[in-house]
Amino acid sequence: MRLLNLILSGSVLLTLALSAFEPPKKEKKLVKVWETDSTLSVPESVLYDSKGNVLYVANIAGKSDSLDGDGFISKVSLDGKIESIKWTTGLNAPKGMGIYKNRLYVTDVYRLVAINLSNGQAEQTWDATDKKAFLNDVTIDKDGTVYVSDSRNSKIYRLKDSKWEIWIDGGELNNPNGLLAVGTKKMMIGSTKIGALQSIDVETKAITKVADGMGNTDGIVAVGKDFIVSDWSGRLFYITADGQKQQMLDSRPEKMNTADIEYVSSKKMIVVPTFFRNKLVAYRVE
Numbered sequence: 215m216r217l218l219n220l221i222l223s224g225s226v227l228l229t230l231a232l233s234a235f236e237p238p239k240k241e242k243k244l245v246k247v248w249e250t251d252s253t254l255s256v257p258e259s260v261l262y263d264s265k266g267n268v269l270y271v272a273n274i275a276g277k278s279d280s281l282d283g284d285g286f287i288s289k290v291s292l293d294g295k296i297e298s299i300k301w302t303t304g305l306n307a308p309k310g311m312g313i314y315k316n317r318l319y320v321t322d323v324y325r326l327v328a329i330n331l332s333n334g335q336a337e338q339t340w341d342a343t344d345k346k347a348f349l350n351d352v353t354i355d356k357d358g359t360v361y362v363s364d365s366r367n368s369k370i371y372r373l374k375d376s377k378w379e380i381w382i383d384g385g386e387l388n389n390p391n392g393l394l395a396v397g398t399k400k401m402m403i404g405s406t407k408i409g410a411l412q413s414i415d416v417e418t419k420a421i422t423k424v425a426d427g428m429g430n431t432d433g434i435v436a437v438g439k440d441f442i443v444s445d446w447s448g449r450l451f452y453i454t455a456d457g458q459k460q461q462m463l464d465s466r467p468e469k470m471n472t473a474d475i476e477y478v479s480s481k482k483m484i485v486v487p488t489f490f491r492n493k494l495v496a497y498r499v500e
């Protein structure tokens with residue numbers, strides 16, 4: 215028995231010694247694939263529809279909180295061609311989007327709007343309880359529960375089983391922007407006030423910080439078990455599941471924003487809405 219214990223102990227020590235010499239993980243890099251023309255109008259968010267094989271783009275077309283009715287949704291192909299510049303019109307300042315069944319859910323300043331994907335017509339709306347709400351991002355879990363961030367008032371709304379309510383208010387949300395449902399029991403949040411990626415246990419509502427130092431955190435996408443997070447100011451970060459952070463892009467010298475991003479896994483492609491530059495830019499993640 216003692217000999218066996220010695221062998222096992224030696225094996226553990228050898229494993230630890232070898233792990234100390236493991237090479238660091240290969241850094242991710244971006245290779246530009248395409249960019250659209252500049253006919254979009256303050257594109258804030260982009261979302262991939264796998265069934266339609268198309269990108270939806272939310273265009274603010276004015277100020278981020280204007281109630282002017284000038285906002286619209288565009289459709290863009292996966293090779294960067296604008297298929298329909300104004301597929302849906304009559305919105306105010308649309309931002310985050312999510313798809314469930316045959317509906318596109320999009321935030322529109324103080325309300326959530328459900329749009330029929332077959333005809334582009336708005337079918338239903340839900341208003342925030344706060345008149346000064348700034349509804350921002352949308353995420354939908356696999357069961358169809360819709361979550362919406364209110365960045366101005368540090369709230370997260372939930373639409374579940376036709377019930378619209380404030381799900382979390384204040385606490386450690388720290389001005390939530392980007393949301394990403396991971397299954398049905400976990401959600402990732404981009405907390406703009408502290409420049410952090412955080413995780414919420416959906417059942418207990420406990421919040422855990424994963425990584426910080428990312429400025430105006432905006433969009434969040436999953437890449438396997440890892441994440442890419444955008445800083446609206448012009449940066450992209452790759453965050454591993456255990457919280458290691460790598461900056462992938464810094465377009466601040468070009469004064470090009472990086473808003474609510476999308477990742478098309480089949481092409482290993484990240485699509486970036488550039489806000490004031492009025493275009494999308496796509497990169498391959500390598």
